[in-house]
Amino acid sequence: MNASIPKLEFEHVWKRFSLARGRELIAVQDVSLFVQANEFVSLLGPSGCGKSTLLMMSAGLETVSEGVIRVNGRPIHGPGRERGVVFQSYTLFPWLNVAENVRFALLKSKLERAEQDQQVELYLQRVGLREFAQAMPNQLSGGMRQRVAIARALAAQPEILLMDEPFGALDAQTRLLMQDLLLQVWQQEQTTVLFVTHDVEEAILLSDRIYVMSARPGRIKAEIPVDLPRPRSLLETEALPRFAELRQQILALLRAEVQL
């Protein structure tokens, strides 16, 4: 594969919503960005900055008003199996058990039954939930449900994992554990991730690069490379002086943005 072609690329992408009386709202204004293969990139910004809209557009679940989104250099048309999505809300199907939920990702896979079983088991193991394979979603905590959702998205073996504030609904402690787990899983999988968040520390800890966005209309305000060594972990990485510097830099950018 040609290394110069990014895995995911936005070229002058706009999103407009039409409102009543012919007025329109510009949710995303002229966004160009890219994610290289095996790169972890975050979209960071205040609520209403259009970051989730960007993510949904790259998933093919939201239309693009103007501009092009490319995967491996080819424009996308609708959703595809090469792009997996993890949502903020719980999206496990409550009538299926944990293993059946993960297997759901393989409905259109050409793998044989036995290979599918292996795949389901492998990814449940990756997120540390192998012994919960037979549990029903409503028996799981919020953090466990999101772990299953991550396992399910990974089981389809997408080329890009799109994550829309996946830990946004979790309590602070669970959130930290999930960040550590995601770091581990990502380091094992070496997959490409586009991650949406409004949490500055989370973005720095996880990402190779961060796009900081501004709101109304949603634009890219800055691109921050995160030059912290890998492998990272919550305790060690956040203790680095460089972590604090990056945090200051990004907070200053966002402070100019959010005015009460």
Add this chain to the structure above:
Amino acid sequence: MDKRPSLLELRTTIPAHWYWGAGMSLIALFLLSWVILSGLGLVSRIFLPSPLAVGQELIRQIESGILWQDALASLYRITLGWLFSTLLALPIGILMGNFHFFEGLFEPFIDLVRYMPAVAFIPLTILWLGIGDTQKFAILFIGTFFQEVLMIADNVKTVPREWIQVSYTFGLNKWEVLRKVILPAALPGIWDTFRITLGWAWTYLVVAELVAANVGLGYRIMRAQRFLETETILLGILIIGFMGLVTDYLFKLTYKRFFGWAIQSR
């Protein structure tokens, strides 16, 4: 501070013996007042026969086979009438809940018809269909279908959008999403709609039988009215109530059995 919890706190559960005790007491009080009012001769038996008289009427109807005959006729009508309505309401409701086009197509017409009182169609249906079973099916259909369609459409719409979106990302097409996600997700709600609409069907059935029929639980009540057989009327009402209760309970029981996951997941 140790304060004994009050039975009347906003949205607070109370001990089971209080909860069930209260409900049973009210029923007992109701029966007791019936016994006292009729037993002490405070009210003429033409207006309110004693529970004993109603019990004797029950035995008489069982022995002569009338009860069985009436109940079967009514059950047959309600089952088929409700099934006709449901078999049509199910696909149309599902289409309306999923496709904006079908919502646009059906909703104006359904809104127009559903405020027309089903009961007022009785003379018309007799004119068109006579007083046989077909006319009962028609009244049941008019009474339940138009509400049922809208309720099923709403059941379908409660399926979270993200569940549909996540299925698309796994490569499913819209028909697969419909079959594998939307239908299983909406089924518990639809089952509850079945339970509720069947309750309405009972009401419309009895109304239809009261006006024109020669067999059935409603017919028995109408006939008894002519001869002032008040205990037959009361028995008829109690039996219809009881049968409604049983069908309702059956639906609740099957719901728990099939859709246990929907009860616990908020």
